[in-house]
Amino acid sequence: MSTRHLERVHVWEAPTSALSHKTPVMVWYAAAAVLFFAVPFVGTDLAGLQSDLFYLGYFTVAVLFFATFVVAHASDLRELWTLHLWQSLALGAAVGLVLAIGIFQQTATAHAQGWRFAFEIVWRGLVYGTVDALTLVVLPAAVAYLLMHGDRTTFRRKAGFAGLTLVLSMFVTATYHLGYTEFRDQTLRYPEIGAVMANVPVALTGNPVGAVVTHATMHVSAVVHQRDGGKQHMLPPRVDGAYPNHGSSDLAAGLAAGWLVAAAVALGAVARRRRSARTGIT
Secondary structure: OHHHHHHHHHHHHHHHHHHHOOOOHHHHHHHHHHHHHHHHHHHHHHOOEOHHHHHHHHHHHHHHHHHHHHHHOHHHHHHHHHOOHHHHHHHHHHHHHHHHHHHHOOOOOOOOOHHHHHHHHHHHHHHHHHHHHHHHHHHHHHHHHHHOOOOOOOHHHHHHHHHHHHHHHHHHHHHHHOOOHHHOOHHHHHHHHHHHHHOHHHHHHOOOOHHHHHHHHHHHHHHHHOOOOHHHOOOOOOOOOOOOOEOOHHHHHHHHHHHHHHHHHHHHHHHHHHHHHHHOOO
16 A cells, blocks of 8 residues: 555656756747847947957857757757758758858958968857857757647648747847847848848758858858958957957967867767767766
8 A cells, every 4th residue: 555655656746846847948048038138238338358259258158058958958859950950951051152142242351361360260150150050040949849849740830830930030139139239220130131041941941950051151251251241240249440349369369269179079078978878888
């Protein structure tokens, strides 16, 4: 009698405990919208940090937030990353190529020279584009997927997922860019157009990973051809005579190099841990 009672209590309490510690997904999303406004607002509007120093702080906060979110929902999100992955990557590359062609048709501005040019291609191009994609497209897609409990079995639900992802993406894109002074007028339409373009792989394949290729291609093209950002301000913050630009660019480059090494080591450790888990090696 007592044994059956203890078993019944265990079965009833376990799921209740798990649910009580599960943060609602919209709380995550709201926190992201506030956080990604606050980071550029504090880093550029208030502190006026040198661009690469600001990116260092933004990348660190964004990657840690995204990683924490993904780890918290890892089992629920697994199919989102794997379904139609190669199709998403191919579409992302195609959309990125279209955007790159548009950038190279605009008036060029001077870019850095020597090692600094190579550094900016990696830091302001590949890394910045990847982080922007994670925060402005991939995270909203993951939130939409969780809100729909991963159910995209019918055309109607697939269309609903695409539409919900786009709305969430455009909203967080707006809050993030409003953190920069240069986007507090009609220029906000440019990143919103970019958000629509980056969501094309999500809408057509259901997989948001292709948006990373789109954003990274766009940022690299901007670094190479239009480092000052043009009228779209593709590489905020816009550094002009009114921007205080506090901090040393050489110090920023050194810290950024250390950040990249640390990120590579961390990714390698995660990859080894996952490989060991699959093969049963400790």
